[in-house]
Amino acid sequence: MTVEADFIELEEGGERIMRFSGRLTIARIGDVPQRLSELPYSPARIDISNVERVDTVGAWVVHKLARDHGAQIVGASDHADRLLRQVSIADDPAKSFDEDEGRLHRIIARIGASTLEALSGLKGLLAFFGGLLIATASVIRHPGRMRFNAVVQRFETVGVSALGIIGLMSFLIGIVIAQQGAVQLRQFGAEVFTINLIGRITTRELGVLMTAIMVAGRSGSAFAAQIGSMKLAEEVDAMRTIGVPPMQALVLPRVLATTLLMPLLGFYSTFLMIVGGGLLCWIGLGIPPETFILRLREVVPMTDLWVGLIKAPVFGMIIGLTGCYQGMQVRGNNEEVGNRTTTAVVQAIFLVIVLDAFFAVFFSSVGWG
Amino acid sequence: MSDEPIISIRGLRNSFGDNVVHENLDLDVRQGEILGVVGGSGTGKSVLLRSIIGLQEPDTGEISIFGERIDCATAEENLDLRRRWGVLFQNGALFSTLTVAENVQVPLREFYKNIDEDLLCEIATFKIVMSGLKAEDAPKYPSELSGGMRKRAALARSLALDPLLLFLDEPTAGLDPIGAAAFDNLILELKEALGLTIFLITHDLDTLHTICDRVAVLADRKVIACAPIEELLALDHPWIQEYFNGPRGRAALAAG
Structure with missing residues (x-):
C-alpha cells in the first residue's frame, strides 16, 4: 500500500464510489485536493476504510468533498470519525478573507489615504x-x-x-x-x-x-x-x-x-x-x-x-x-x-x-x- | 499506543548565574494525558517549558521527546520534532503584523511549501473556527481582538500542523471565569478529538480539577510530586497543602 494519498473511482450496484487510500495527512496529501476540485462526476459514496492515517487536513478534504457532492462517507475509523465531526463543526460558510479590489482602485485609494494622512x-x-x-x-x-x-x-x-x-x-x-x-x-x-x-x-x-x-x-x-x-x-x-x-x-x-x-x-x-x-x-x-x-x-x-x-x-x-x-x-x-x-x-x-x-x-x- | 512516555526529563539542571532554578529534576509526560504543572512564582515553570521546547539550553540533564534526545538531535531532526508539537505562549505571541488567518498559515507555509493557496485559506479558517472563533475573525489583526480571542487565535496557530503534543503556558490566565471554563472545555474537546497529549502550566485551580489527568508540583527546584489531584491532596507537604487546601483550593474542589 502506498503512503501517498490517492483515490480511485468504482461502480458498485449502479453507484459511483470513491475509494481513498494512503495517508490523508497534510504531509502526504499531494495533489489530491486539486484533482478533487476538477472532478467531472459526483460520487454517491466516499469510502475511506483503506486510509492508513488521517489528520484534520485530510478530514477537511473528505468533508468538503462530501458536502459539495452530497455524498455519504463510509468506512471511517473511530479516530477519523471524530476528526470528521470536529471539522464539520468548524465548517463556517462565512467569508473569511477580504476580497481584492481592482488595481487602479487600490492605487487611487492609497494616494488619497496618504494625502489625508500627511x-x-x-x-x-x-x-x-x-x-x-x-x-x-x-x-x-x-x-x-x-x-x-x-x-x-x-x-x-x-x-x-x-x-x-x-x-x-x-x-x-x-x-x-x-x-x-x-x-x-x-x-x-x-x-x-x-x-x-x-x-x-x-x-x-x-x-x-x-x-x-x-x-x-x-x-x-x-x-x-x-x-x-x-x-x-x-x-x-x-x-x-x-x-x-x-x-x-x-x-x-x-x-x-x-x-x-x-x-x-x-x-x-x-x-x-x-x-x-x-x-x-x-x-x-x-x-x-x-x-x-x-x-x-x-x-x-x-x-x-x-x-x-x-x-x-x-x-x-x-x-x-x-x-x-x-x-x-x-x-x-x-x-x-x-x-x-x-x-x-x-x-x-x-x-x-x-x-x-x-x-x-x-x-x-x-x-x- | 505504547506506555513509553512522550516527554521524559532526567536530572535537569537550569541556572541563571548563581540562581539555580532546577536541580536534578525528573518528569514524565505520558501518551494522551493532560499534565498540569503548578508551582509558586519563580519556581521555574516557564523555564521548564522553555527547556523542553528548546528555547533554553539546560546546564545538564536529558530531555527526550517522542523517544528522541533533543540535545543530541541534529538541526534536521530538531525541525522534524518541531512540526510535531504546538506551543501556546502565555500572551499568545501572535505575530502582530499578520492577520489571524496569516498567523495560522505561518507554520503551514513553513513546513509544507506546495499546498495551494485555496486549501491554505480553508485550513486556516477551519482551524480558527475549531478554536472557538468565527470565520469573520480570520482577517482581523491581533490588536483588534480581545484577550480571550487572542488566546484562541494563538491556539489555532499552535494546532496548525496537527501536533501530537501541545504545550500551553497559562492558557486561562487573564480570562473571565466563564471564558476560562469555555477554554478548558475546548482544550478537553480538542484533546479527545485530535488525540493530543497536553503539557499545561497553570495557576487556575478549576482548570487543574476539571481537565488535568495528573498534576506535577514544582518546588524546591524539582518536581516534588506528580500524581492525580486526589493523591496530591493526601500528601503532607506544606506548599501542596496550602495550595490545594487553601480557601481557593477548597472552593475549586467543591465545584469540581
Whole structure:
C-alpha cells in the first residue's frame, strides 16, 4: 500500500464510489485536493476504510468533498470519525478573507489615504505643539511639577553622549569643505578665500544644520521608539491614570533637552568644523593657524554666529516635537513603532530644512546677509 | 499506543548565574494525558517549558521527546520534532503584523511549501473556527481582538500542523471565569478529538480539577510530586497543602 494519498473511482450496484487510500495527512496529501476540485462526476459514496492515517487536513478534504457532492462517507475509523465531526463543526460558510479590489482602485485609494494622512499629520503636530505649550505653562505656574531629573538625564543622552560622533563628523566636514573649496578657488588664484568659505558657511549654515540632522537621527528616532514602545505596553495609559500627564513627564523633558542642547551642540560642531578646515589650510595650503584666525576674525561678522545660534533652538524643538509626537501616535503593533520612528526622522529633517530656507530669506532681508 | 512516555526529563539542571532554578529534576509526560504543572512564582515553570521546547539550553540533564534526545538531535531532526508539537505562549505571541488567518498559515507555509493557496485559506479558517472563533475573525489583526480571542487565535496557530503534543503556558490566565471554563472545555474537546497529549502550566485551580489527568508540583527546584489531584491532596507537604487546601483550593474542589 502506498503512503501517498490517492483515490480511485468504482461502480458498485449502479453507484459511483470513491475509494481513498494512503495517508490523508497534510504531509502526504499531494495533489489530491486539486484533482478533487476538477472532478467531472459526483460520487454517491466516499469510502475511506483503506486510509492508513488521517489528520484534520485530510478530514477537511473528505468533508468538503462530501458536502459539495452530497455524498455519504463510509468506512471511517473511530479516530477519523471524530476528526470528521470536529471539522464539520468548524465548517463556517462565512467569508473569511477580504476580497481584492481592482488595481487602479487600490492605487487611487492609497494616494488619497496618504494625502489625508500627511495633512492630518501636520495638523496633529500643530495640536501637539499646542498641548506642549499648555503643559509648559502649567509647569511655569507650578514649578514643583518640573521633572529636573528627567531633563538632566535627557541632557546626557541627547548632548553628552553625542559629543563624540558630532565632533568627528564636524571635523571631517570641515576638512572636506576646505579641501573642495581650495581646489575650486585655486583656479582663480584665490586660495585665501577658502577661509571666508569655511568661516561663513559653517557658522551660518552647516554647523547647526548638520548637527540637527545628526540629532534627529540619534535622538528624534530614539524618542519615537521609546515613547512608541511605552504606548504599546500601555505604560503611557498607566501614567495618565496615576495622574502623571505624559506631556509633562515624557514630552516636555525631551523637547526641552533638544531645544536647549541644540545651540550648544551646534556651536561645538561649528567650532570643530573650523578646526578641521583650519588644519587643512595649514597642511594643504600652508596658511599658518595665526593667519587663519586673524583672517577669520576679519571676514566672519558676529551676526553670522547669531544667525546659526538663533536657528539652533528652533531646530531642536522641531526634532524633539516630531520625535515625541510620532511616538505618541503609535498604536496597534510593533511594526508601527518602526514606521513611526522612520517618519519622525524624515519629518524632522524635512521640517528643519524647510525652516532653514525661511530663515535664510528672513536674515538676508533684515540685513544679516 | 505504547506506555513509553512522550516527554521524559532526567536530572535537569537550569541556572541563571548563581540562581539555580532546577536541580536534578525528573518528569514524565505520558501518551494522551493532560499534565498540569503548578508551582509558586519563580519556581521555574516557564523555564521548564522553555527547556523542553528548546528555547533554553539546560546546564545538564536529558530531555527526550517522542523517544528522541533533543540535545543530541541534529538541526534536521530538531525541525522534524518541531512540526510535531504546538506551543501556546502565555500572551499568545501572535505575530502582530499578520492577520489571524496569516498567523495560522505561518507554520503551514513553513513546513509544507506546495499546498495551494485555496486549501491554505480553508485550513486556516477551519482551524480558527475549531478554536472557538468565527470565520469573520480570520482577517482581523491581533490588536483588534480581545484577550480571550487572542488566546484562541494563538491556539489555532499552535494546532496548525496537527501536533501530537501541545504545550500551553497559562492558557486561562487573564480570562473571565466563564471564558476560562469555555477554554478548558475546548482544550478537553480538542484533546479527545485530535488525540493530543497536553503539557499545561497553570495557576487556575478549576482548570487543574476539571481537565488535568495528573498534576506535577514544582518546588524546591524539582518536581516534588506528580500524581492525580486526589493523591496530591493526601500528601503532607506544606506548599501542596496550602495550595490545594487553601480557601481557593477548597472552593475549586467543591465545584469540581
